[in-house]
Amino acid sequence: MKGPSAAAANSERTLCSDWIVPSSSTSADPGKRTAAPSTSPIQLTTAGGSSKKRTPGSAVGGGRERMGILRERRGVLYNSIPRMPLPLAVFCCLLNILLPGLGTFISAWTSLCGCHTRLGSPVQAVGLGLLAALGQMVSFVVIVGWVWSILWGMNFVHIANAGKV
Numbered sequence: 001m002k003g004p005s006a007a008a009a010n011s012e013r014t015l016c017s018d019w020i021v022p023s024s025s026t027s028a029d030p031g032k033r034t035a036a037p038s039t040s041p042i043q044l045t046t047a048g049g050s051s052k053k054r055t056p057g058s059a060v061g062g063g064r065e066r067m068g069i070l071r072e073r074r075g076v077l078y079n080s081i082p083r084m085p086l087p088l089a090v091f092c093c094l095l096n097i098l099l100p101g102l103g104t105f106i107s108a109w110t111s112l113c114g115c116h117t118r119l120g121s122p123v124q125a126v127g128l129g130l131l132a133a134l135g136q137m138v139s140f141v142v143i144v145g146w147v148w149s150i151l152w153g154m155n156f157v158h159i160a161n162a163g164k165v
Contacts (some may be wrong), residue, residue: 026161080128081155082107082115089160093153100149101136107156108133 084092084107092103108129111117117125132152139145 004161009152025063025115077121077128078119078134078155080108080111080125081152081159082108082111082113082117082125083163084156086160088159089156091158096149096153096156100140100146101133103156104129104133104136104149104152 026129046053088110089107092107095103095106097103106128111122111125111129119125121126136149139148
């Protein structure tokens with residue numbers, strides 16, 4: 001290969017995902033992603049082919065766009081999973097792999113022993129955990145319960161590693 005094309009050799013910057021990638025003429029490593037060091041205008045091209053010049057930090061869409069916080073929304077059954085110590089979470093995960101629903105059954109009772117859930121009431125968490133365990137045991141016959149049980153066991157370990165409810 002002879003080198004970068006004429007378009008790449010141009011000193012303009014292009015927008016790539018969330019990063020501004022300088023052309024190879026301004027950087028020693030053309031594949032390296034770096035943030036824009038200046039406030040020079042950037043050529044933005046939309047999917048329709050129209051392009052506009054904007055400076056970094058200028059409002060897009062007339063300043064009407066808002067930055068929001070992305071929150072993960074989970075269901076009531078997921079919120080009933082207790083945050084157990086990691087060894088107990090791994091043990092319940094292995095039980096769920098070997099005998100679907102058994103690890104979920106045991107984990108349901110741990111919320112009465114001091115393991116916290118996202119739900120307010122430990123009694124409600126036990127009831128929902130037992131309901132999930134029963135559903136896993138009954139639907140094990142059609143393989144759905146086994147897959148559900150394995151995913152639930154992985155959630156035990158994930159929540160225990162995260163260290164928060």
